[in-house]
Amino acid sequence: MAAIEVRDLSKSYGDVRAVDGVSFEVPDGEFFGIIGPNGAGKTTTLEIIEGLRRPDSGDVVLLGERPWPRNPRLLPRIGVQLQASSFFERLTAREQIHTFASLYAVPGATADEWLERVGLVDKADTRVEDLSGGQNKRLSIACALVHDPEVVFLDEPTAALDPQARRNLWDLLSGLNESGRTVVLTTHYMDEAEVLCDRVAILDHGRLLELDSPRALIRGLERPTRITVPGDLAGLDGVPDLEHLEQTPDGVELTTARPAAVLDALARLDRLHGIAVAGGTLEDVFLEVTGREYRA
Amino acid sequence: MTPSLGPFVSLSSAILKGFLRDKASVFFALVFPLMFLVLFGGIFGDQEQSRLDMVQVGAVPLLDDMPEQARAAFDATFAVETSDDLDAAIGEVRTGDADVAVQMQGDELVAHYTRTDQVGSAIVQGSLRAFVDGTNVALSGQPPTYSLRTEAVEDDSLKAIAYVTPGLLGWAVAMSAAFGAAATLNGWRQSRLLRRLQLAPVSTRTLVSARVAVTLGIALVQMAVFLGLGVAFFDLVLTGAWPAAIPLLVVGTLCFMAIGLLAGAVAKTTEGAVNMANFIVLPMAFLSGSFFPLEGAPDWLQGLSQVLPLRHLNDGMLDVMVRDQPWTAALVPMAILAAFAVVVTLLAARLFRWEST
Numbered sequence: 169m170a171a172i173e174v175r176d177l178s179k180s181y182g183d184v185r186a187v188d189g190v191s192f193e194v195p196d197g198e199f200f201g202i203i204g205p206n207g208a209g210k211t212t213t214l215e216i217i218e219g220l221r222r223p224d225s226g227d228v229v230l231l232g233e234r235p236w237p238r239n240p241r242l243l244p245r246i247g248v249q250l251q252a253s254s255f256f257e258r259l260t261a262r263e264q265i266h267t268f269a270s271l272y273a274v275p276g277a278t279a280d281e282w283l284e285r286v287g288l289v290d291k292a293d294t295r296v297e298d299l300s301g302g303q304n305k306r307l308s309i310a311c312a313l314v315h316d317p318e319v320v321f322l323d324e325p326t327a328a329l330d331p332q333a334r335r336n337l338w339d340l341l342s343g344l345n346e347s348g349r350t351v352v353l354t355t356h357y358m359d360e361a362e363v364l365c366d367r368v369a370i371l372d373h374g375r376l377l378e379l380d381s382p383r384a385l386i387r388g389l390e391r392p393t394r395i396t397v398p399g400d401l402a403g404l405d406g407v408p409d410l411e412h413l414e415q416t417p418d419g420v421e422l423t424t425a426r427p428a429a430v431l432d433a434l435a436r437l438d439r440l441h442g443i444a445v446a447g448g449t450l451e452d453v454f455l456e457v458t459g460r461e462y463r464a
Numbered sequence: 465m466t467p468s469l470g471p472f473v474s475l476s477s478a479i480l481k482g483f484l485r486d487k488a489s490v491f492f493a494l495v496f497p498l499m500f501l502v503l504f505g506g507i508f509g510d511q512e513q514s515r516l517d518m519v520q521v522g523a524v525p526l527l528d529d530m531p532e533q534a535r536a537a538f539d540a541t542f543a544v545e546t547s548d549d550l551d552a553a554i555g556e557v558r559t560g561d562a563d564v565a566v567q568m569q570g571d572e573l574v575a576h577y578t579r580t581d582q583v584g585s586a587i588v589q590g591s592l593r594a595f596v597d598g599t600n601v602a603l604s605g606q607p608p609t610y611s612l613r614t615e616a617v618e619d620d621s622l623k624a625i626a627y628v629t630p631g632l633l634g635w636a637v638a639m640s641a642a643f644g645a646a647a648t649l650n651g652w653r654q655s656r657l658l659r660r661l662q663l664a665p666v667s668t669r670t671l672v673s674a675r676v677a678v679t680l681g682i683a684l685v686q687m688a689v690f691l692g693l694g695v696a697f698f699d700l701v702l703t704g705a706w707p708a709a710i711p712l713l714v715v716g717t718l719c720f721m722a723i724g725l726l727a728g729a730v731a732k733t734t735e736g737a738v739n740m741a742n743f744i745v746l747p748m749a750f751l752s753g754s755f756f757p758l759e760g761a762p763d764w765l766q767g768l769s770q771v772l773p774l775r776h777l778n779d780g781m782l783d784v785m786v787r788d789q790p791w792t793a794a795l796v797p798m799a800i801l802a803a804f805a806v807v808v809t810l811l812a813a814r815l816f817r818w819e820s821t
C-alpha cells in the first residue's frame with residue numbers, strides 16, 4: 169500500500185505556479201527525498217500533502233485519507249517539522265516539547281527521552297528564543313517525532329545543523345525508517361539525499377523532473393568515472409577504454425566509462441595502491457537536470 | 465477521540481507562562497493601572513480630608529458656649545485651633561495653611577477666608593452661617609418652624625476612590641484582554657505556531673478556550689488586586705451586589721478579547737495589532753469615564769460614549785460595586801457587552817487569515 173499518493177497536483181500563488189502537475193507515490197516504509205533549487209515548490213508540495221494548503225487541482229491521499237480539509241483522523245498519525253520553526257513564545261525547550269506531547273496525549277517521560285535523543289538535555293531549561301539556530305531545529309524535529317507518527321515530514325531538517333548533529337540526525341532518521349516509518353524530507357544537501365533516501369524526486373519550477381533511486385539517477389547520468397593513480401604516466405598507455413589520460417599534481421587521472429576494465433588493467437599493473445575512484449554524484453545529476461542558473 | 469482536559473490544561477499553562485514571562489504584558493495588565501489607582505487614590509484621598517482648619521482668634525463666645533450636640537456637629541466640620549494673633553492667623557489663611565480665621569467683633573462673628581479656594585470658602589461661609597442662624601434661633605427661645613436635613617444620595621462611605629476604582633479596573637481589563645488577544649493571534653501567526661497547531665490533534669475550540677480561560681483568569685486577578693488594594697488602603701467600601709460585577713467583568717473581558725481579535729485579524733504584525741488595540745482602547749477609556757467621571761462632560765460626549773462597550777462595563781460596575789444598585793443593574797450592560805462581543809467576533813472571523821502574507 170502506498171503511504172502517499174499524489175496525482176497531478178497544482179498550486180499557484182498569483183502568477184507563480186508553485187506546483188505544476190506533480191504526480192508520485194511513496195510506498196509504505198520508504199525514505200523519500202525531495203530536492204530542488206530555492207523556490208522549486210518543495211515546501212508547497214509538502215504542505216499540500218500534510219493538509220495545510222488546499223491544492224488548486226489534483227488529488228492527495230495520505231494513509232488512505234484526504235488531508236484537506238483538516239482531517240483530525242490523520243493528525244495523530246503524521247509528524248511535521250515545518251521549514252520555519254514554530255514554538256510557543258517564552259517557553260523553555262522542555263516546556264515546549266511537553267506541551268506538544270500533551271497535545272498528542274504522550275507522557276512527559278517520552279518527551280524527555282526525545283530531548284535526550286536530539287542532544288538538548290543541557291538546553292532543556294533554555295527558552296526557545298535563546299537557542300541557537302541548530303538547537304532550534306533539533307527541538308522542532310523532536311516536537312515533530314514525539315508522538316511516534318507513521319509518516320514523518322521534515323522540511324530541510326538538517327539546514328543549520330553542525331556536522332555532528334547532522335550525522336546524529338541521519339542515524340536517528342534511518343533508525344525510524346528501519347522501524348517501518350515512512351519518512352519524507354526535503355534537503356539541499358545532495359550527499360544527505362544520496363545516503364538516506366530510497367528514492368529522490370527532483371523538483372524545479374513546480375515540476376517533477378526526475379524520480380528514482382539516487383544510484384539509478386547517477387547511473388542514468390552516464391558520467392565517466394575519474395580514477396586517480398599515484399605516480400606518473402609510465403606504463404599506463406596500455407590501459408583499455410580510456411577517454412582521457414592526464415598527469416596532475418596528485419598523480420595520473422584516468423577518465424573512463426568502463427571503470428571495471430580499467431581497474432582490472434590497473435590491478436595487473438600493480439598500480440592499485442593509493443588510488444581514488446570518483447563516480448558521478450547526485451549533485452552532478454542535480455546540476456545537469458536543473459542547470460546552473462540562480463533561482464529567484 | 466475522547467475529549468480530554470490534557471491539551472486544554474497544557475495549552476492554558478503554555479499561554480499563561482508566556483504571559484507571565486513577558487514583563488511588558490504584566491506591567492500593562494497590572495502594574496500600570498495600579499499606578500493610576502495609587503495616584504488617583506492619593507489625590508482624591510487628600511481631597512476627602514473634609515475637616516476645615518479654623519483659627520479662632522481670641523474669645524468667641526458663640527463657639528465656646530455652643531451646646532454639646534451642636535459642638536459635635538461643628539467639630540465634624542471644623543478643626544479648631546486657637547490663637548491671639550489676628551495677623552498671623554490671616555497670614556495662615558492666605559498661605560492655605562488654614563481655611564478660615566474667626567474673631568468676634570461685638571456681636572458680629574467675622575470670618576476671614578480666601579477666595580482662592582472657592583469650594584472651601586463656600587463651605588466655610590455656608591457652615592458658619594448655619595451655626596450663626598442656629599444659635600440665633602436657639603437664643604430666641606422659639607422652636608424653629610422649618611428645618612433642613614441634608615442627605616447625600618450616595619452611601620455615606622462613597623468617596624472619589626469608589627468612582628475611580630471600577631473605572632480603572634474596566635480600563636485595565638479592557639486593555640489586557642484586547643492586547644492579549646491581538647498579540648497572541650499575530651504572534652502565533654507570525655511565528656507560524658498557528659500552522660503547527662493546525663497539524664496537531666487539538667481542536668480550534670480547545671485552543672480558543674485555553675486562550676479565553678487565561679485571559680479571564682488574568683481579569684479576575686486584576687479585579688481581586690484592585691478591589692483588595694482599594695479596600696485595604698483607600699477605604700473603598702463595596703456595596704451589597706458587588707459580586708454581580710464578576711459575571712459582568714467576564715462578559716466585558718470576552719467583548720474586549722473580540723476587539724483584540726479584530727485588531728489582530730486586521731493588522732499584519734504583532735506590533736501593529738498591539739498598537740491598533742491601544743488606539744482603540746485608550747481613547748475609549750477616556751470617553752467611557754475610566755479616568756474621570758463623565759457627569760460634567762457635555763451632552764454630546766455622554767451620548768457618544770453610549771456606543772462604547774467600556775462605558776457600559778464601567779457603568780454596570782459602578783452600579784453594583786459602589787452605587788448600591790441591585791444585581792439586576794448589571795444585566796443590561798451584560799447584554800450590551802455580549803452583543804458587542806458576538807458582532808465583533810463575527811467580523812474578526814470574517815477578516816481572519818491563517819497567514820500574514
Ligand SMILES: Nc1ncnc2c1ncn2[C@@H]1O[C@H](COP(=O)(O)OP(=O)(O)OP(=O)(O)O)[C@@H](O)[C@H]1O
Pocket residue numbers: 181184185186204205206207208209210211212213251821
Ligand atoms: N504564501 C505564499 N504566497 C505567495 N507565494 C508563495 C507563497 N509560498 C511560496 N510562494 C512561492 O511559491 C514558490 C515555491 O515556494 P516553496 O516555498 O514551495 O519553495 P521551496 O522549494 O520550498 O524553496 P526553498 O528551497 O527556498 O525552501 C516560490 O516562488 C515562492 O516564492
Ligand SMILES: [Mg+2]
Pocket residue numbers: 210211212251323
Ligand atoms: Mg522550502
